[in-house]
Amino acid sequence: MNPGDNFQNFEGQNEEEPVEFFNYNSDTSNFSYKYQEQSQEKNIHEPDSKFNKEETIKRKGRKRQYLTIFFLLITIIAASFAAIVYTFDGDLYSTNDKVAVIHVQGTMITGSIPGGIGYSTSEDVASSIRKASDRSDVKAIVMRVNSPGGSPSAAEEISREIERAKDKGIPVVVSMGDVAASAAYYVSAPADVIMANPSTMTGSIGVIWTFQNRSEFYDEEGIEHEVIKSGELKDMGAPWRGLTEEERNYANKIVQEIYKNFVDHVAENRDLNRSFVNEISDGRIYTGMRAKELGLVDKFGNLYESINLAAELGDIRGEPDVIYLNKPSISRLLFSSKTDSGIANTSLTDFAEYYENNPYGKIEAK
The missing domain is CATH 3.90.226.10 (2-enoyl-CoA Hydratase; Chain A, domain 1)
Structure with missing residues (x-):
């Protein structure tokens, strides 16, 4: 078996990985080692990327919640102030009996x-x-x-x-x-x-x-x-x-x-x-x-x-x-x-x- 056959077999087992992603070496074991190292690197970074996306989504969600609460409080305070003015001084701009x-x-x-x-x-x-x-x-x-x-x-x-x-x-x-x-x-x-x-x-x-x-x-x-x-x-x-x-x-x-x-x-x-x-x-x-x-x-x-x-x-x-x-x-x-x-x-x-x-x-x- 020559090294080319080995490469083709390996490639067939990993169709999702593009060929140009690897540096070909006729030493199969060396090639396998490099592939495994790259796979490990990929497996390590993939979850990190997913985690970062989830964190970004969570942060945006929390920000929206804080903004909602803030505007709700502002609305309540404004409404309460208006009620106080109306209740106690509803005649603020009136001079009638x-x-x-x-x-x-x-x-x-x-x-x-x-x-x-x-x-x-x-x-x-x-x-x-x-x-x-x-x-x-x-x-x-x-x-x-x-x-x-x-x-x-x-x-x-x-x-x-x-x-x-x-x-x-x-x-x-x-x-x-x-x-x-x-x-x-x-x-x-x-x-x-x-x-x-x-x-x-x-x-x-x-x-x-x-x-x-x-x-x-x-x-x-x-x-x-x-x-x-x-x-x-x-x-x-x-x-x-x-x-x-x-x-x-x-x-x-x-x-x-x-x-x-x-x-x-x-x-x-x-x-x-x-x-x-x-x-x-x-x-x-x-x-x-x-x-x-x-x-x-x-x-x-x-x-x-x-x-x-x-x-x-x-x-x-x-x-x-x-x-x-x-x-x-x-x-x-x-x-x-x-x-x-x-x-x-x-x-x-x-x-x-x-x-x-x-x-x-x-x-x-x-």
């Missing part, structure tokens, strides 16, 4: 957190009312109420600001949503006009004070409490025991005192006979239809009809400009670190924990 809409949405408590997340705080609402009533271009206020009630103190603080606005000659219209009951009705009572829907749940004039008795739990867990107190009633409502008869009687006196104030407030502001208000104030809920029959509601209408009525009462001619001073929104929740009054917000978690686990029990106008 305005109707201010202020929301009471969620359970009412004292304190300061952004509205629209389950709680409506007296600082937030009261400061919004004051801000509106102190503006020369605000001629009327609409209170958009959608609340099941809450703290009597919070209701009193908000109610006083409504009365202050009225004393300055600014008409106030209440627009009830799904529910405006208990303390939320207390807030509504001083308004010049109360508007509701026929199916609105309102009324529920009354007071409730609840205490937690976890004594069985502590007994099961083997937890004992040693209490040193200055007076018999100092640990009244403590969760490690129930109320004594004396404490129960005392709590009832407080409830009746707050209830009397509630009834007087409704009778005075709604121009109703006190005995009649006392009769209908057993804590029951009324529909908007029934509440209108009882004199607790004046008219039926939605928010926009309430705005038009407020504009009319405020002697605003033509279509009024509307500003929303504390409209519930994601932007307020994300970017509001202080209320309009300058009071720092407390975390929602702290509020919820204190409100639900108040060591003095939970007293509500209901």
Whole structure:
């Protein structure tokens, strides 16, 4: 066999490799060695090339992801900023007379957190009312109420600001949503006009004070409490025991005192006979239809009809400009670190924990 035959056979076995790729040598073993060396070199570099291509594709993919996230964040920030400007200063380029809409949405408590997340705080609402009533271009206020009630103190603080606005000659219209009951009705009572829907749940004039008795739990867990107190009633409502008869009687006196104030407030502001208000104030809920029959509601209408009525009462001619001073929104929740009054917000978690686990029990106008 001559070397040429060997080369042809080898070439036939490796048809994918071009002949000119090799340096022919009549020494077969030398040729084979060179071929193997070249094959190894090829096998080594081929995966590297593939790996580099995959890495390039991955890098481009990551770059696209980063750019997408970046532009998405820019869009969110821009939209939030626009929402803030619209929410707080929707009248930025307007000099017309305005109707201010202020929301009471969620359970009412004292304190300061952004509205629209389950709680409506007296600082937030009261400061919004004051801000509106102190503006020369605000001629009327609409209170958009959608609340099941809450703290009597919070209701009193908000109610006083409504009365202050009225004393300055600014008409106030209440627009009830799904529910405006208990303390939320207390807030509504001083308004010049109360508007509701026929199916609105309102009324529920009354007071409730609840205490937690976890004594069985502590007994099961083997937890004992040693209490040193200055007076018999100092640990009244403590969760490690129930109320004594004396404490129960005392709590009832407080409830009746707050209830009397509630009834007087409704009778005075709604121009109703006190005995009649006392009769209908057993804590029951009324529909908007029934509440209108009882004199607790004046008219039926939605928010926009309430705005038009407020504009009319405020002697605003033509279509009024509307500003929303504390409209519930994601932007307020994300970017509001202080209320309009300058009071720092407390975390929602702290509020919820204190409100639900108040060591003095939970007293509500209901």
